[in-house]
Amino acid sequence: xxxxxxxxxxxxxxxxxxxxxxxxxxxxxxxxxxxxxxxxxxxxxxxxxxxxxxxxxxxxxxxxxxxxxxxxxxxxxxxxxxxxxxxxxxxxxxxxxxxxxxxxxxxxxxxxxxxxxxxxxxxxxxxxxxxxxxxxxxxxxxxxxxxxxxxxxxxxxxxxxxxxxxxxxxxxxxxxxxxxxxxxxxxxxxxxxxxxxxxxxxxxxxxxxxxxxxxxxxxxxxxxxxxxxxxxxxxxxxxxxxxxxxxxxxxxxxxxxxxxxxxxxxxxxxxxxxxxxxxxxxxxxxxxxxxxxxxxxxxxxxxxxxxxxxxxxxxxxxxxxxxxxxxxxxx
Numbered sequence: 198x199x200x201x202x203x204x205x206x207x208x209x210x211x212x213x214x215x216x217x218x219x220x221x222x223x224x225x226x227x228x229x230x231x232x233x234x235x236x237x238x239x240x241x242x243x244x245x246x247x248x249x250x251x252x253x254x255x256x257x258x259x260x261x262x263x264x265x266x267x268x269x270x271x272x273x274x275x276x277x278x279x280x281x282x283x284x285x286x287x288x289x290x291x292x293x294x295x296x297x298x299x300x301x302x303x304x305x306x307x308x309x310x311x312x313x314x315x316x317x318x319x320x321x322x323x324x325x326x327x328x329x330x331x332x333x334x335x336x337x338x339x340x341x342x343x344x345x346x347x348x349x350x351x352x353x354x355x356x357x358x359x360x361x362x363x364x365x366x367x368x369x370x371x372x373x374x375x376x377x378x379x380x381x382x383x384x385x386x387x388x389x390x391x392x393x394x395x396x397x398x399x400x401x402x403x404x405x406x407x408x409x410x411x412x413x414x415x416x417x418x419x420x421x422x423x424x425x426x427x428x429x430x431x432x433x434x435x436x437x438x439x440x441x442x443x444x445x446x447x448x449x450x451x452x453x454x455x456x457x458x459x460x461x462x463x464x465x466x467x468x469x470x471x472x473x474x475x476x477x478x479x480x481x482x483x484x485x486x487x488x489x490x491x492x493x494x495x496x497x498x499x500x501x502x503x504x505x506x507x508x509x510x511x512x513x514x515x516x517x518x519x520x521x522x523x524x525x526x527x528x
Contacts, residue, residue, distance in 0.1 A: 235264070235265045235266075235267055236264050236265070236266045236267070236287040236288055237266075237267050237269055237280075237285065237286045237287060237288070238251055238255060238266050238267065238268045238269065238286060238287070238288040238289060238290075239269055239271045239276060239277030239280045239281070239285075239286040239288070239289035239290065240252075240268050240269060240270060240271060240277070240289075240290055241270070241271060241272070241273045241274075241277075241290065241353070242270065242272070242273065242350070242353075242380045242381045242382060242406075243270040243382070244380070244381050244382035244385075244405060244406045244409075245273075245381050245398075245400050245404065245405075245406060246324075246400040246401045246404050246405075246460075246491075246493060247273065247290045247400075247460070248268070248270055249405070249491065250290070250321065250322075250401075250460075250491060250493075250494070251268045251290055252268045253487060253490055253491060254321075254462070254479070254480055254487065255268050257479040257480065257482075257483040257486065257487070258288075258476045258479035258480060259479070260479060261475045261476065261478050261479030261482070262472055262475035262476045262479060263475070264472070266288065269286070271289075272350040272351065272353050272380075273291075273349070273350065273353030273354055273355070274289075274290070274291040274292045274295035274296075274353060274354035275295060275299075275305055275306075275351075275353060275354060275356075276353070277289030277290060277291050277463070278291055278295065278296070278299045278312055278315055278463070279312070281314060281315045281463065281464075281465050282312050282314045282315070284465075286465075287464065287465045287468060288318075288462065288463070288464050288465075288476070289315070289462075289463050289464075290321075290460060290461070290462055290463070291354070291460075291461055291463050292324060292354035292357075292358075292399070292458045292459070292460060292461070293320070293435050293458050293459040293460075293461055293505050293506050293507065294354065294357060294358070294433065294435045294436070294458045295354040295357060296315075296317070296461065296463065296506070296507070296508045297435060297507045297508060298357065299311070299312040299315075299508075300312065300313060300507070300508045304357070305356070305357070313466070314465065314466050314467075315463045315464065315465060315466060315508075316463065316464055316465075316466050316473075316508070316509055316510055316511035316514070316527075316528075317461055317462075317463055317464075317506045317508055317509065317510045317511065317514065317525075318461070318462040318463060318464050318473065318476060318477050318480065318510070318511060318514045319461060319462060319477065319480065319481065319502030319503065319506070319510070319514055319518070320459045320460070320461045320501055320502045320503070320504060320505050320506055321459075321460045321461060321462060321480075321494070321497055321502070322401050322459075322460050322493050322494050322496060322497055323401065323437065323439060323457040323458070323459060323460070323496065324399050324400055324401055324457055324458055324459070324460045325399070325400065325401065325402045325439050325441055325455055325456075325457045326355075326358050326362070326397065326398075326399050326421075326439075326455050326456050326457065326458075327397075327398045327399070327400065327402060327404070327407060327418055327441070327453075327455065328341075328362075328395060328396075328397055328398075328418065328419035328421075328455070329384075329388070329395060329396050329398055329407060329410065329416060329417075329418060329419075330388070330394060330395035330396075330416070330417050330419060331388050331389075331414050331415065331416060331417070332344075332394050332395065332417070333415075333417060335394065335395055335417065335419060336417075336419065336420070337419060337420060337422065338362060338363070338366045338368070338419060338420075338421060338422075338425070339366055339368075340419075341363075341368065341374055341394070341395060341419075342368060342373050342374060343373070343374070344374060344375070344394035344395060345374075345375040345376075345377060345392070345393045345394050346359075346374060346375070346376055346377070346393060346394060346395045346396065346397065347376070347377050347378070347379040347383075347384040347387065347393050347395070347396040347397065348360065348376045348377070348378065348397050349378065349379070349380075349381075349384075349397055349398075349399070350378055350379065350380050351378045353399075354399065354458075355397050355398065355399040356378070358397065358399055358456075358458070359376075359397040361429060361432075361433060361436075362397075362421065362425075362429070362456075365425050365428050365429050365432075366425060377393060379393075379396070381396070381398050381400070381406045382406060384396035384398070385406055385409070385410050388410070388414075389410075389413070389414065395419070399458075400493075401460070401491075401492075401493025401494075402441045402445050402446075402493065403445050403446055403492065403493070404493075407446060408446060408447070411446050411447055411448060411449075412447070415448075416446075416448075418441065418446075418449065418453045418455075419453075420453055420454050420455070421454055421455050421456060422454075423438070423454060426438050426454065426455075426456055429456060435458055435459070435505065435507065436456045436457070436458060437456060437457050437458070437505075438454070438456060439454075439455050439456055439457035440452050440453065440454055440455075441453040441455060458505075459504070459505035459506065461505075461506055462480065464476065464511050464514075466511065468511065468513070469513070470511075470512045470513040470516065471513065472513065473511045473512070473513025473514055474513040474514070474516050474517050475513075476513070477513060477514040477517040477518075478517055480502075481498075481499045481502055481517070481521075484497050484498055484499070499518065499521045499523065500523065502518070503518055503523045503525050506525075509526050509527050509528035510525040510526060510527050511527070512527050515527045
């Protein structure tokens with residue numbers, strides 16, 4: 198929180214410094230970047246993959262672009278998009294589905310309206326929806342009926358995913374199932390204490406928060422029925438069928454059918470083409486280094502960075518991809 202307050206104050210000071218020259222809001226943001234050389238990046242829960250992944254990428258991006266990147270723990274995709282829109286962050290990590298919801302003014306952006314102040318840099322890896330429980334009687338999503346379940350923090354993309362899944366199973370919140378909003382780490386502690394029965398966690402598998410829980414408890418991952426995955430895809434085409442293979446986690450001796458969405462890096466539309474070009478290079482020129490550290494990045498590549506994203510790319514990212522033989526849409 199202190200970092201975010203500091204970022205807000207710093208942004209205010211920079212804006213005041215250029216306002217006397219009569220610059221537009223867009224010019225203020227663009228001019229502030231090279232002057233301060235600090236780019237705030239919204240990530241996610243400190244126990245989730247966004248935070249770890251963001252810190253690793255920030256090292257390579259900083260070196261490539263010649264800037265300092267401050268990775269900030271946030272509630273996730275929704276907060277990161279709003280943060281860029283409000284000028285708190287220049288960079289952020291976000292789910293491809295949440296990006297589409299923001300661009301088109303869909304829930305949870307329905308009241309605030311369309312958010313188009315961000316652009317995509319590129320896709321990173323597939324995030325698997327993991328329904329985690331310590332209750333052996335919960336074998337399918339239908340078994341969540343009558344239970345208390347964490348659906349993630351209010352401003353995180355996993356809330357959207359959880360509600361989509363519950364909807365295709367006909368489970369009504371507040372009636373068939375009780376839902377609470379908690380971070381991944383708080384969800385784990387609540388399960389251990391018997392306060393909740395299960396939790397929706399969206400993260401590249403394996404993810405630390407689940408691994409830590411497995412080390413202490415007998416954990417079960419819940420399957421999503423294949424026909425429900427197909428039904429979900431009919432309504433929301435950005436979902437992919439995903440299988441968490443046996444052995445992904447210690448003691449997991451069965452395959453788990455679920456869904457996944459693309460995790461991506463986004464950036465303020467006001468960033469310059471040159472800077473975003475170098476930031477993009479910092480990510481995709483270091484694919485081997487990143488995948489050597491984080492197993493979930495094993496499928497990360499320049500080609501995969503251009504897929505699964507429905508919002509426009511930043512022109513700086515498009516320039517990088519074009520040099521490597523791939524064309525992406527811009528605006």
